[in-house]
Amino acid sequence: MSTAPALNMAGRxxxxxxxxxxxxxxxxxxxxxxxxxxxxxxxxxxVLRLLAGLGDELLFLGEASAGDGAPLSGRxxxxxxxxxLMPWLDLTANVTLGTxxxxxxxxxxxxxxxLERVGLAGHAGKxxxxxxxxxxxxxxxxxxxxxxxxxxxxxxxxxxxxxxSRALMQDLSAEVLAGRxxxxxxxxxxxxxxxxxxxxxxxxxxxxxxxxxxxxxxxxYDAPETLEFQGRLLRMLxxxx
Numbered sequence: 631m632s633t634a635p636a637l638n639m640a641g642r643x644x645x646x647x648x649x650x651x652x653x654x655x656x657x658x659x660x661x662x663x664x665x666x667x668x669x670x671x672x673x674x675x676x677v678l679r680l681l682a683g684l685g686d687e688l689l690f691l692g693e694a695s696a697g698d699g700a701p702l703s704g705r706x707x708x709x710x711x712x713x714x715l716m717p718w719l720d721l722t723a724n725v726t727l728g729t730x731x732x733x734x735x736x737x738x739x740x741x742x743x744x745l746e747r748v749g750l751a752g753h754a755g756k757x758x759x760x761x762x763x764x765x766x767x768x769x770x771x772x773x774x775x776x777x778x779x780x781x782x783x784x785x786x787x788x789x790x791x792x793x794x795s796r797a798l799m800q801d802l803s804a805e806v807l808a809g810r811x812x813x814x815x816x817x818x819x820x821x822x823x824x825x826x827x828x829x830x831x832x833x834x835x836x837x838x839x840x841x842x843x844x845x846x847x848x849x850x851y852d853a854p855e856t857l858e859f860q861g862r863l864l865r866m867l868x869x870x871x
Contacts, residue, residue: 634780634811635700636660641692643676643685650676650688656830656837660697663804663812663847665822667863668832669870674815677832678783681813682708696781707779711786713770715758721745722754725773741776747806748772764795768802775806782807784814788821797851800824804848819867823860824848831863833870840866 636659642652651673658664666674679685680694683703696702715724725744726736745754748768758766767787774782784803788796804825816822822829825847829840840863843855850856 633698634661634809635705636697637664637681637702637781637811637813638693638695638697639677639681641690641694643673643680643688643690643692645688651832652692652836654832654836656839657697658811658813659828660811661809662827663807663814663825664828664830665814665816665826666830666832666837667816667819667822667867669867670817672832672834674832675785678708678785678813678815681781682706682783684708702781705779706781706783707774707777708783708785709770709774709787711789713758713766715766715769717758720755720757721750721769721772724758724769725776727773728777737776741772744772744775745769747775748802762795764791764799767791767795767799771799771803771806779810781811781813784812784816786816789816789818796821801848819860819863820851822863823856824851829863831866831870 636657638657640655643650666677668674676688680690681702716727722738722741725741729736742751742754745751748771750765750768750772753761770787788799791799800821814825823842826842827847829842831838831840843849843859845855
């Protein structure tokens with residue numbers, strides 16, 4: 631993995647003349663976890679699409695770039711809300727799908743190591759329909775790790791999980807994505823309170839930084855400072871336009 635850069639986002643986006651977001655401006659610091667929180671429909675996922683180079687249908691006037699000045703292309707992995715697993719492939723084949731689509735040599739040993747890291751070494755030969763929802767998201771995380779990119783964009787990947795599975799995935803993701811620049815879109819104030827080195831609140835008026843507690847991530851979900859910050863975020867979210 632190359633050195634993780636900061637992410638710069640500034641500007642406005644429209645589609646067919648309709649405003650999606652902006653003007654806005656923010657920086658996601660290098661090598662740390664930034665949560666982007668906000669009401670539905672303000673354009674959070676669109677921000678991720680632009681940083682991932684997937685916004686061809688949009689008119690974007692601004693900058694979506696790496697802080698080191700090098701292109702973002704080839705340095706970004708995107709993990710979406712849906713696990714997007716291929717039902718006819720076993721877990722190893724799903725995890726190595728990106729390399730095979732690019733015509734690269736499949737690294738079976740590394741795939742097994744990555745599956746072991748997310749706790750699925752004993753399930754490598756299974757197909758997705760044999761897994762629970764939490765296990766499927768672990769496969770999606772393994773596929774993200776297999777790409778080994780310094781920038782990871784997360785688009786609400788844990789929102790469909792039950793509370794226990796969601797907490798476990800938060801803990802695991804904080805561990806295995808450490809040192810990468812993570813920009814995590816979420817609606818969940820508790821998730822942002824646990825995971826964010828930096829927390830940004832996105833509204834129709836732009837993006838504001840909300841300083842989180844000065845404690846390591848993932849923060850304890852029942853720690854007083856985590857609960858206080860979660861409550862403050864929820865109050866701000868309720869008041870957001």
